[in-house]
Amino acid sequence: MNEIKWVEPRPLRQSANAIPFPLDALPSVLRNMAQSISVTTSTDVGMAGTAMLSAVGYCFTGLYRLAGKADHTEPPVLYSIIIAQPSERKSPVMHFIKAPFDTFESKYNKDHREEMYKAQQDVKALEARVKSMEKEDEPDTAAIAKLRVQADNIRNTTPIRIAVDDITPESLVIELSENDSLLMISDEAGMLSNFNGKYNGGIPNLDLLLKAWNGEKYICNRVIRGRTEIPRPYLSVALAGQPYIWDNMMNDTAFRSSGLIARFVPCFAKSDVGNRRYDTAPISKEVREQYHDFIHQLLKGKKDHNGEEMILHLSRHASEEYIEYCNNYIEKEIKESMCCCQDWGGKFHGLILRIACILHCADCCSRGIEPSEESVNHDTLLRAFNIAHYYRYQAIYGFSVNAPDGNIVKAEKIIQIFKTKNIKHGLKSDLYHACRCNLFPTAKDFYSALDTLAEYGYIAYENVTAANNKKAQMVHVNPHI
Numbered sequence: 001m002n003e004i005k006w007v008e009p010r011p012l013r014q015s016a017n018a019i020p021f022p023l024d025a026l027p028s029v030l031r032n033m034a035q036s037i038s039v040t041t042s043t044d045v046g047m048a049g050t051a052m053l054s055a056v057g058y059c060f061t062g063l064y065r066l067a068g069k070a071d072h073t074e075p076p077v078l079y080s081i082i083i084a085q086p087s088e089r090k091s092p093v094m095h096f097i098k099a100p101f102d103t104f105e106s107k108y109n110k111d112h113r114e115e116m117y118k119a120q121q122d123v124k125a126l127e128a129r130v131k132s133m134e135k136e137d138e139p140d141t142a143a144i145a146k147l148r149v150q151a152d153n154i155r156n157t158t159p160i161r162i163a164v165d166d167i168t169p170e171s172l173v174i175e176l177s178e179n180d181s182l183l184m185i186s187d188e189a190g191m192l193s194n195f196n197g198k199y200n201g202g203i204p205n206l207d208l209l210l211k212a213w214n215g216e217k218y219i220c221n222r223v224i225r226g227r228t229e230i231p232r233p234y235l236s237v238a239l240a241g242q243p244y245i246w247d248n249m250m251n252d253t254a255f256r257s258s259g260l261i262a263r264f265v266p267c268f269a270k271s272d273v274g275n276r277r278y279d280t281a282p283i284s285k286e287v288r289e290q291y292h293d294f295i296h297q298l299l300k301g302k303k304d305h306n307g308e309e310m311i312l313h314l315s316r317h318a319s320e321e322y323i324e325y326c327n328n329y330i331e332k333e334i335k336e337s338m339c340c341c342q343d344w345g346g347k348f349h350g351l352i353l354r355i356a357c358i359l360h361c362a363d364c365c366s367r368g369i370e371p372s373e374e375s376v377n378h379d380t381l382l383r384a385f386n387i388a389h390y391y392r393y394q395a396i397y398g399f400s401v402n403a404p405d406g407n408i409v410k411a412e413k414i415i416q417i418f419k420t421k422n423i424k425h426g427l428k429s430d431l432y433h434a435c436r437c438n439l440f441p442t443a444k445d446f447y448s449a450l451d452t453l454a455e456y457g458y459i460a461y462e463n464v465t466a467a468n469n470k471k472a473q474m475v476h477v478n479p480h481i
Helices: 028-041 045-058 090-111 113-134 141-153 169-179 189-196 207-211 243-250 253-257 285-304 316-335 339-345 348-366 378-400 407-421 428-435 443-455
Strands: 064-069 072-074 079-083 181-186 218-222 226-230 234-241 264-268 310-313 425-427 459-465 471-477
Touching (some): 028 045, 028 285, 028 348, 045 079, 045 234, 045 264, 045 285, 045 348, 064 348, 079 243, 090 113, 090 181, 113 141, 169 207, 169 218, 169 226, 189 234, 189 243, 189 253, 234 243, 243 407, 264 378, 285 348, 316 339, 348 378, 407 428
Parallel strands (some): 079 234, 181 234
Antiparallel strands (some): 064 072, 459 471
16 A cells, blocks of 8 residues: 555544633623633633533522513523533532532531421421311311411421432422522533433433423422422523533434423533643632632522512613614524524523623622612623623534434544554454444444544555455554544
């Protein structure tokens, strides 16, 4: 064979980094923390920024919604998913963001133990009175009913939950019925499989995930637990996982057809593996404390809030800009740039309001102002535009690169194995045995993925004569990978 003139192979996936995460759009306390996390972990700042938006949004769920017009409001809820390769330090990023939520939850439960115990005793006392009255010859049904209602109305009988990690659909129902809103934050996005029938005989259970994205009433009837009604459940989601998670979601009929994937804002993290240093600047004490204090301030405000949701409004200038943008840009782009993700694009106008709601509430609280006392101004809307556009590019990438036959994923797996085993060349049949795994149940699957690698310049074929004078193909691996 003539000497192969190798060049850099074409990327198997298009770049998701058309525009960087607009860090300047975040309020200063969040911006400083996201930047510091990015520096100390040597990770894409979009990872911290994305998870932080979802987490901070949780602090305002059930308190505020932002109106685009009289009959259209959006809550400060984001379902976000960070997609990054192994060793991209997803766990440290999520840990830094989650930490103040965990410390607030622990301290709150410790400080309110006496209140919880008293509430539990009050419930038991009312239940005892009911049982006693029921034993009377002529029970006073009206009085019994009144006592049952009193018992049902007693709150704070159990420790609060703020952040949940690996959770089943059944447990999520219980936790949301007791807490009204939750933050699902985890560096193991694979837990989404819990909702796709992992513990339910393969039958998807997505109803609460779909409804909690917008605070829609959820009613569940079960033989054991009976009827559970959650009037206004809210769930904020910040997950991180490897590329196969996204590919599995895209190829899952239930996730795609239900509209669940269209509810997620994806962040495909830019990798710096191979160029990272350990001696990066750690998060300063000042930045960390400011972030923790701010989150604790927001969570305290959430726990102290006992009223109804308040509707926030755009300023006149912001409203005019938003309406013009929806009419003259979004609708056109759904058919053009977002043609590969029209289901996602159909929610783009709502995403802008959700981000604007989070930014406005965070801005006001950082200045000690009640968010409902000010309208959402034009500057805040423009910052929301910038962040939403980042996710638009991410979504276009995520939806367009997914191959129905999964060959891209399989090709990436082959490259990973080649690197791990330092494979430079080999017969196709030998390489199949070297790379065999659950992605390649047959040689045909493996050879199809190899053809994809050849198409993109990662390998080259050479026709050779093998043992017994049989014709075979030698695979040469591009030294640039």
